[in-house]
Amino acid sequence: MPPTIQRKGMLLIISGPSGAGKGTLIQQLSKNNPEYVFSCSVTTREPREGEINGVHYHFITQQEYDRLLAEDAFLEHAHVHNGNYGTLRKPVEQALEEGKIMVLDIDCQGALNVMDIADDYVSVFILPESYTALEKRLRARGTETEEQVQTRMNNARIEVPKAPLYQYNIINYEGRQDEAVAQLKAIVDAEKNRVNRNHITIQED
Secondary structure (H helix, E strand, O other): OOOEEEEOOEEEEEEOOOOOOHHHHHHHHHOOOOOEEEOOOEEOOOOOOOOOEOOOEEEOOHHHHHHHHHOOOEEEEEEEOOEEEEEEHHHHHHHHHOOOEEEEEOOHHHHHHHHHHOOOOEEEEEEEOOHHHHHHHHHHHOOOOHHHHHHHHHHHHHHHHHHHHOOEEEEEOOOOHHHHHHHHHHHHHHHHOOHHHEEEEOOOO
16 A cells, blocks of 8 residues: 655745745646645735735735734734734635645745744845846836835845855846746755655555
């Protein structure tokens, strides 16, 4: 008989400055793979063009955010880019109990908060190849005002130096996205096979 494997869920924390390509890498990593669960954060900011409520974020009012905060419903929460963001605790705990890979696409502030309280996690920081390339990507999106672009660039210069606080760093080079996806997949595959995440039972023939 083949061995039986009981695998624990994995909390995969992915951060990086706005425009570094985190969302696209995550999308490629988890494409057509039900093992991955994406944490849909809540935010009080207005949705960008093309963003779908309940898919990219749960867009809520400040009043709703304050209620969730009072109910201790957040695993982590932070004020970023002139808006409030939070990761709901219950969906994360449920996914991990089911042995899924729960992906948190969150900013540095929130990620470090989770790292402080989580018993087990895998943390990855996505870096742009340069600040010039990052600004070019932000402007190419066409979703931010000039003031917002400058805010994100200023935040990037604060966030990038925190990359060494993560377990893994990946540079997402312009035009070489496949390489970054392959590196991210290799990290996840290796972490899935750590002894502390698996209980293997060998059966008698």
